[in-house]
Amino acid sequence: MSTASNDETRSRGRAPAGERIADWADGRLGIYSLAKANMRKIFPDHWSFMLGEICMYSFIIIILTGVYLTLFFHPSMNEVEYHGSYIPLQGQLMSEAFNSTMHISFDVRGGLLIRQIHHWAAVVFLAGMFVHMMRVFFTGAFRKPREINWLFGFLLFVLGMFTGFTGYSLPDDLLSGTGVRFTQGAILSVPIVGTYISMFLFGGEFPGHDFVARFYSIHILLLPGIMLGLMVAHLILVFYHKHTQFAGPGRNNKNVVGMPLLPVYMAKAGGFFFLVFGFIALIAGIASINPIWAMGPYRPDQVSTGAQPDWYMGFAEGLVRAMPGWEINFWGHTLVLGVFVPLALFGLFLAVIALYPFIESWITGDKREHHILDRPRNAPTRTAFGAAWVAGYVIMLIGGGNDIIATHFHLSINAVTWFVRIAFFAGPVLTFIVTRRICLGLQRRDRDKVLHGRETGIIKRLPHGEFIEVHEPLSQEQLHTLTAHEQYRPAEIGPTTDENGVERKVGASEKLRVKLSNAYYGEDSQIPKPTVEEFKEITSGHGHH
Ligand code: HEM
Ligand code: HEM
Numbered sequence: 001m002s003t004a005s006n007d008e009t010r011s012r013g014r015a016p017a018g019e020r021i022a023d024w025a026d027g028r029l030g031i032y033s034l035a036k037a038n039m040r041k042i043f044p045d046h047w048s049f050m051l052g053e054i055c056m057y058s059f060i061i062i063i064l065t066g067v068y069l070t071l072f073f074h075p076s077m078n079e080v081e082y083h084g085s086y087i088p089l090q091g092q093l094m095s096e097a098f099n100s101t102m103h104i105s106f107d108v109r110g111g112l113l114i115r116q117i118h119h120w121a122a123v124v125f126l127a128g129m130f131v132h133m134m135r136v137f138f139t140g141a142f143r144k145p146r147e148i149n150w151l152f153g154f155l156l157f158v159l160g161m162f163t164g165f166t167g168y169s170l171p172d173d174l175l176s177g178t179g180v181r182f183t184q185g186a187i188l189s190v191p192i193v194g195t196y197i198s199m200f201l202f203g204g205e206f207p208g209h210d211f212v213a214r215f216y217s218i219h220i221l222l223l224p225g226i227m228l229g230l231m232v233a234h235l236i237l238v239f240y241h242k243h244t245q246f247a248g249p250g251r252n253n254k255n256v257v258g259m260p261l262l263p264v265y266m267a268k269a270g271g272f273f274f275l276v277f278g279f280i281a282l283i284a285g286i287a288s289i290n291p292i293w294a295m296g297p298y299r300p301d302q303v304s305t306g307a308q309p310d311w312y313m314g315f316a317e318g319l320v321r322a323m324p325g326w327e328i329n330f331w332g333h334t335l336v337l338g339v340f341v342p343l344a345l346f347g348l349f350l351a352v353i354a355l356y357p358f359i360e361s362w363i364t365g366d367k368r369e370h371h372i373l374d375r376p377r378n379a380p381t382r383t384a385f386g387a388a389w390v391a392g393y394v395i396m397l398i399g400g401g402n403d404i405i406a407t408h409f410h411l412s413i414n415a416v417t418w419f420v421r422i423a424f425f426a427g428p429v430l431t432f433i434v435t436r437r438i439c440l441g442l443q444r445r446d447r448d449k450v451l452h453g454r455e456t457g458i459i460k461r462l463p464h465g466e467f468i469e470v471h472e473p474l475s476q477e478q479l480h481t482l483t484a485h486e487q488y489r490p491a492e493i494g495p496t497t498d499e500n501g502v503e504r505k506v507g508a509s510e511k512l513r514v515k516l517s518n519a520y521y522g523e524d525s526q527i528p529k530p531t532v533e534e535f536k537e538i539t540s541g542h543g544h545h
Contacts, residue, residue, distance in 0.1 A: 035262075038239075038261060039260065039261055039262040040260045040261070040262075041239070041260065041261040042242075042256045042257070042258045042259065042260055042261075043243055043256075043258045043259055043260075043261060043265045044243055044244075044245040044246075044256055044257060044258035045258050045259060046245075046246060048135045048139075049243065050272060051128060051131050051132035051135055052132050052238075053269060053272055053273075053276075054124070054128040054132070054276055055125060055128040055129050055132055055156075056231070056235075057272070057273045057276040057277065058121045058122075058124045058125040058128055058276060058280065059125055059227070059231065060273075061117065061121040061276070061277055061280060062118060062121045062122055062125060062224075063224065063228075065114045065115075065117045065118040065121065066118055066220060066224070068114045069104065069114060069115065069118060070220060072100060072103060072104045072108050072111065073097070073100050073101065073104065073170070073216075074096040074097060074099070074100040075097060075170065075212050075213045075215075075216035076095065076096040076097060076212065076213060077095045077096070077097060077172065077207075077208075077209045077210070077211070077212050077213070078095065078096050078209075079093050079094070079095060079096075080093070080094065080095070080096050080099050081093055081094075082094055082099055082102065084099070084102050084103055084106055084107055085106045085107055086102060086105075086106050086293050088293070089102070089293065089296065092296070092297065093297075094172075094296075094297035095172045095212065095297060095298075097170060097171060097172040097212045098171055098172045098173055098292065098297045098298070101115070101170070101171035101172075101173070101292055102292065102293060105292070105293065106293075113281075113284060113285065115290075116284035116285070116288070116289055117280055117281055117284040118167075119167075119168070119284075119289045119290055120280050120283050120284045120287075120289055121280050121284075122163075122164045122167060122168075122310070123289070123310060123311065123312075124276075124280055125160060125164075126157075126160050126161065126164060126310075126311070126312040127311070127312075129153075129156065129157045129160055130157070130312070132153075133153060133154075133157060133353070134386065134390070136150065136153070137356070137382075137386050138376040138382075138383055138386055139244070139246075139373040139374055139375075139376065140370065140373060140374040140379060140382065141244045141373055142356070142357040143357065143360070143361065143366075143369075143370040144361065144366075144367065144368065144369050144370060145241055145369050146237070146241055146244075146357075147357040147358065147361070148237065149234060149237040149238065149241070150356075150357050151354060152230050152233055152234045152237065153234060154350075154353055154354045155230055156227055156230050156231060156234065157353075158350060159223050159226060159227050159230070160227065160312075161312050161313060162223060163219060163223040163224060163227065164310055164312060164313070165179070165183070165309070165310075165313055166215040166218050166219040166223065167219050168290065168309075168310060169211075169212075169215050170212060170215060170216060170219060171290070171292050172212055172297065172298050173290075173292035173295040173296065173297060173298055174295040174296050174297065174298050174299070174302060174303075175290070175292070175295045175308075176292075176298065177207065177298025177299075177300070178298075178303050179309055179313075180206075180207065180211065181206065181207075181300070181303075182309075182317070182320075184198055184201075184202065184206050185339060186320070186339055186342075186343050187201070188336075188339075189336040189339035189340040189343060190340065190343070191335060191340070201214070206300070207298070207300060241371075242256050242371065243256060243258075244370075244371050244372065244373050245257060245258070245371070245372065245373065246372070246373050246375070246481075247372050247373070247375075247480070247481055247484035247485065248477070248480070248481055248484075249476070249477045249480050249481070251372065252372070253369065253370065253371045253372055254371075256371075308400070308401060308404065309400065311397065313400075314396070314397040314400035314401065315346075315349075315393050315396035315397050315399075315400060316342070316346045316396075316400070317399075317400035318395070318396035318397055318398065318399025318400035318401075318402075318420065319342035319343075319345055319346060319396055319399070320338075320339055320342045320343075321399050321400060321402055321417065321420075322342075322396070322399040322402075322417060322420045322421050322424060323337075323338050323339075323341055323342045324338060325338040326338050326341075349389075349392070349393070352389070353389075360382065362513065363491075363513060363516045363517050363520055364488055364517070364520075364521075365491065365513075365517075366488070372484070374485060375485065376439065377438075377439040377442040377443055377446070378439075378443065378485040378526075379439075380435075380436045380439035380440055380443070380525055380526060381436065381519060381520040381521075381525050382520070383435055383436075383439050384431070384432045384433075384435040384436040384439065385432065387431050387432065387435040388428035388429070388431045388432040388435070389428070390431075391427045391428045391430075391431035392424065392427065392428045395420060395423045395424055395427045395428075396420070396424065398416075398420060398423075399417070399420035399424075402416040402417050402420065436525070440525075440526070440527055443526065443527040444527050446482045447527055447528075447529065447530055449474060449478075449482060450474065450479060450482050450483060450530045450535065451530050451534060451535060451538050452471050452538065453471035453472050453473040453474060454471065454472045454473075454474060455469055455471060456469070456470045456471065456472050457469070458470040473539070483529055483530065485529070487521070487526055487528065487529060488517075488520070488521040489521065490514075490517045490518040490520070490521045490522045491513060491514050491517035491518075492514060493506055493510060493511070493514050494510075
């Protein structure tokens with residue numbers, strides 16, 4: 001470096017190096033105007049808004065660890081003899097896929113930890129998506145204009161399930177092979193096209209020599225690629241729509257109250273990434289997941305006992321285990337209802353999630369935008385419906401582990417299966433009724449609080465001897481928050497004659513809509529908010545205690 005250039009660098013008029021780099025980048029990328037527009041973007045604060053972040057961070061962790069695994073994993077079903085460090089399997093024949101996963105686990109530096117982090121991150125990722133989806137559902141954050149983002153999210157959830165499934169099928173151990181066999185059975189049960197799809201996917205008879213290589217491309221490229229694109233679109237839409245917020249003083253459908261992206265939100269989000277990474281690494285460091293050496297390589301003539309899919313696939317397994325093994329035979333064909341019905345129900349369960357925002361907006365007929373969230377209690381039927389859906393999901397998850405539950409709790413497997421069969425119908429109905437009642441109870445409590453204030457627990461004796469509890473009036477802020485929600489009026493069947501007195505036919509869809517609307521917003525489905533008159537009358541002194 002010459003002295004002249006040193007002098008020049010130190011000369012007064014020159015900007016510091018950081019600024020010069022920023023200027024250079026701005027000239028090419030226009031980052032200043034981008035930052036100006038977005039740096040002060042406001043994010044509201046609520047603990048439940050971090051769930052989406054957990055999904056994002058665990059996805060990044062999955063990609064980072066996945067790339068490391070690709071360096072050592074061999075997606076091939078060629079048969080090799082094992083000569084690694086794990087003595088009990090010495091000399092055994094196995095696929096290269098299994099062999100290389102053993103190699104990753106025992107001989108690659110940090111290999112087992114990275115494998116465990118990858119697998120645990122997948123479990124957390126799907127759990128994160130599930131809970132994030134619940135928060136969006138129970139608060140009504142899926143309403144206009146966020147229906148498309150709900151669909152993007154839904155696709156991420158479904159693709160995540162299948163990416164996880166193709167992932168844990170890769171090591172080609174006895175457990176994963178049993179899972180793949182299960183899936184192939186489900187595909188075969190589809191009338192007409194099932195056999196063809198199975199042949200196409202496995203390149204002939206099961207298991208064939210190709211499925212690991214095919215699942216590999218799907219697992220590391222196709223599905224994560226689509227998911228990455230969807231995730232970016234999802235986040236762009238969150239940015240574009242702006243985040244929702246809970247009701248509170250000063251908050252309305254047109255503003256967002258919170259902290260700016262830079263520096264507050266970025267610092268929080270950056271720190272949170274490392275917390276999530278640290279948490280997943282900690283579990284991965286102490287809790288064994290998928291110890292393939294304990295299962296051994298897959299052999300189609302063996303089934304592992306206690307085979308369990310990862311939790312997010314457990315409910316599909318439960319549906320099959322609980323369903324009676326019905327079959328219909330006709331003209332030399334067999335329709336395996338015992339597997340096909342659960343497969344159809346699996347699709348139905350998922351479809352209900354995808355379509356829910358559209359169903360609800362059809363029932364309410366509400367075309368306005370909503371940026372203020374509902375408290376779950378203020379939408380009792382929706383909340384009850386969501387809780388019933390979760391109950392059904394959990395019951396089928398129990399069904400998917402009927403053997404494990406039977407052996408761990410010393411129960412008969414038939415008893416567990418029958419419990420699951422009955423609970424499949426009764427559980428969601430009971431959950432629906434109980435949840436709705438709880439919501440209505442909470443609404444009544446809110447109404448009481450608004451009208452009569454908070455019960456302080458302080459008992460006062462009046463001069464004439466009567467005992468009363470002192471009620472403390474709520475602050476203006478609390479009053480606002482408890483009464484900010486809107487209440488829909490149930491739809492009614494419109495006039496059945498037009499202006500000329502000509503009778504019109506009421507269509508089945510209109511009747512259904514009115515019925516559903518009454519179930520959602522009828523008299524028994526919400527407690528009327530206190531009106532201003534009621535509030536004034538009570539707080540003006542008459543009847544006030
Ligand atoms: C890869 C998976 C996912 C990632 C990384 C992700 C990320 C995020 C983030 C960071 C937010 C903003 C913060 C928050 O509200 O938590 C968000 C909002 C949202 N997400 Fe997701 N999400 C994922 C999956 C899902 C799923 C499965 C659904 C539903 C089926 C969903 C529906 C939504 C909706 C509707 C919003 C807007 C909510 C609002 O503004 O209040 N997302 N998502
Ligand atoms: C949402 C995305 C993903 C999910 C849910 C996921 C999940 C999984 C799971 C559960 C396994 C089984 C791990 C085990 O116990 O052995 C696995 C294996 C594997 N994954 Fe992923 N993965 C994802 C994305 C990726 C990506 C993007 C890559 C590569 C760039 C990758 C590379 C691998 C490899 C090479 C294996 C086989 C090695 C092994 O089984 O240890 N994965 N994945």
